[in-house]
Amino acid sequence: MTGVSTAVVLAGGKGTRLASAFPDLAKPMVPVDGLPIAEHLVRTYAAQGVRRFIFTLGYRGNQLRVHFGDGSAWGVSVEYFEEREPLGTAGALAELQDELGAAPFWVFYADTLSSVDLSRMEAHHRANSADATLLVHPNDHPYDSDLVDAEPTGRVRAVYGKPHPADREVRNVVNAALYLLEPSMLREIPRGVASDFGRDLFPKWAASHRLYAYSTPEYIKDMGKPERRVQVEAALRQGKVEARNLRNRQRAVFLDRDGVINVDSDLIKHPDELVLVPGAAAAIHALNQSDLIAVVVTNQSVVARNLTDEAGVDRIHARMERLLADEAGAFVDAIYYCPHHPHGGFPEENPAYKIECSCRKPKPGMLLAAADRFNIDLSSSYLVGDSPRDIEAGQAAGVAATLRVRTGHGLKPSTAAPTVQVDDLSAAVAWILEREKSRTSQA
Numbered sequence: 533m534t535g536v537s538t539a540v541v542l543a544g545g546k547g548t549r550l551a552s553a554f555p556d557l558a559k560p561m562v563p564v565d566g567l568p569i570a571e572h573l574v575r576t577y578a579a580q581g582v583r584r585f586i587f588t589l590g591y592r593g594n595q596l597r598v599h600f601g602d603g604s605a606w607g608v609s610v611e612y613f614e615e616r617e618p619l620g621t622a623g624a625l626a627e628l629q630d631e632l633g634a635a636p637f638w639v640f641y642a643d644t645l646s647s648v649d650l651s652r653m654e655a656h657h658r659a660n661s662a663d664a665t666l667l668v669h670p671n672d673h674p675y676d677s678d679l680v681d682a683e684p685t686g687r688v689r690a691v692y693g694k695p696h697p698a699d700r701e702v703r704n705v706v707n708a709a710l711y712l713l714e715p716s717m718l719r720e721i722p723r724g725v726a727s728d729f730g731r732d733l734f735p736k737w738a739a740s741h742r743l744y745a746y747s748t749p750e751y752i753k754d755m756g757k758p759e760r761r762v763q764v765e766a767a768l769r770q771g772k773v774e775a776r777n778l779r780n781r782q783r784a785v786f787l788d789r790d791g792v793i794n795v796d797s798d799l800i801k802h803p804d805e806l807v808l809v810p811g812a813a814a815a816i817h818a819l820n821q822s823d824l825i826a827v828v829v830t831n832q833s834v835v836a837r838n839l840t841d842e843a844g845v846d847r848i849h850a851r852m853e854r855l856l857a858d859e860a861g862a863f864v865d866a867i868y869y870c871p872h873h874p875h876g877g878f879p880e881e882n883p884a885y886k887i888e889c890s891c892r893k894p895k896p897g898m899l900l901a902a903a904d905r906f907n908i909d910l911s912s913s914y915l916v917g918d919s920p921r922d923i924e925a926g927q928a929a930g931v932a933a934t935l936r937v938r939t940g941h942g943l944k945p946s947t948a949a950p951t952v953q954v955d956d957l958s959a960a961v962a963w964i965l966e967r968e969k970s971r972t973s974q975a
């Protein structure tokens with residue numbers, strides 16, 4: 533349950549693209565699996581403790597009034613704010629200062645279907661004393677989206693609108709249109725003029741305020757286009773929307789990086805050195821279509837060895853994510869790396885990272901951290917690696933199966949026996965998905 537009980541629902545947009553299929557309906561009233569999109573939103577988040585929904589109304593807004601009334605049929609209060617003129621995604625909020633009072637509030641988009649564990653996002657917001665937190669995720673078309681450049685802590689450094697300059701390496705971190713705002717931020721929205729969160733406010737707030745990104749593999753998708761509505765409806769009917777909510781146990785595939793996703797050319801220190809293993813992008817795309825989340829866990833002693841720094845590792849990961857997206861519309865849900873190395877005493881090293889840590893594989897620290905963050909059931913998850921260290925880390929974390937690929941260091945002898953040896957990541961993912969099939973048929 534969330535302690536933030538008020539939500540503003542932005543329902544003023546014109547559904548120009550969806551309108552071809554539903555010419556008479558306001559976009560939030562377009563049905564998905566038998567219910568208006570906006571009703572899915574009210575039901576999902578009323579169940580998590582949101583008690584008060586304020587709809588900002590625009591085009592055909594009266595349909596929402598007629599449908600929701602005062603909200604009592606859903607056990608909540610529903611209020612309405614009429615935009616006299618279109619004020620963009622943010623402009624309408626500036627007019628709501630008096631209604632919203634002194635407590636933080638959620639911002640939802642009425643044409644977006646999601647199921648997010650709000651309590652986790654709220655905890656992230658509070659732990660960082662954030663002024664505003666935006667939900668982010670990787671997607672299959674990052675270069676057509678607003679990209680968020682955040683520190684590992686989540687602190688947003690910059691927000692880049694499209695089109696993106698080709699020479700800049702930015703991670704696949706996309707603004708997914710669900711926010712938690714402190715009431716003080718209402719004063720930072722210009723009154724009476726149209727403005728947009730992604731385009732106008734967040735790029736500015738990144739410099740002036742504590743703007744945080746909260747990254748999650750949970751389901752959130754907007755229905756700006758008719759084909760998306762069909763995809764969302766299918767996901768909803770298959771139970772995929774609710775299953776991904778982090779209140780529910782998740783299952784993951786942990787992926788080593790060098791030798792599994794990219795060719796292991798030994799100590800990669802620059803993005804240009806990163807080349808994908810043939811078929812790896814398509815394999816990860818197949819994982820993205822499954823119920824499993826994809827988490828990279830990689831030892832990167834290049835930092836401890838002073839061959840690059842953490843910002844450099846970030847650029848390398850940005851390149852990897854771009855290659856995965858370009859080649860197959862693939863993405864990974866999270867990347868964990870260990871920058872440490874235990875053996876000190878080399879003149880060129882970075883002593884701050886020359887420590888005995890709990891994250892460097894074969895220790896299971898990175899897998900345990902991901903399991904905690906995403907509520908992962910390790911005993912029904914998988915690990916794919918090329919070295920004995922990977923297999924040992926998977927075993928120490930208690931995963932259901934470890935898969936050793938023959939690319940990279942896969943041919944080194946080892947005492948740590950994997951569950952199975954396979955040629956490469958494609959074969960590993962095929963093995964996992966086949967096992968999943970029999971798992972589903974038994975259930």
Ligand SMILES: [Zn+2]
Nearest residue numbers: 870872889891
């Ligand atoms: Zn470490």
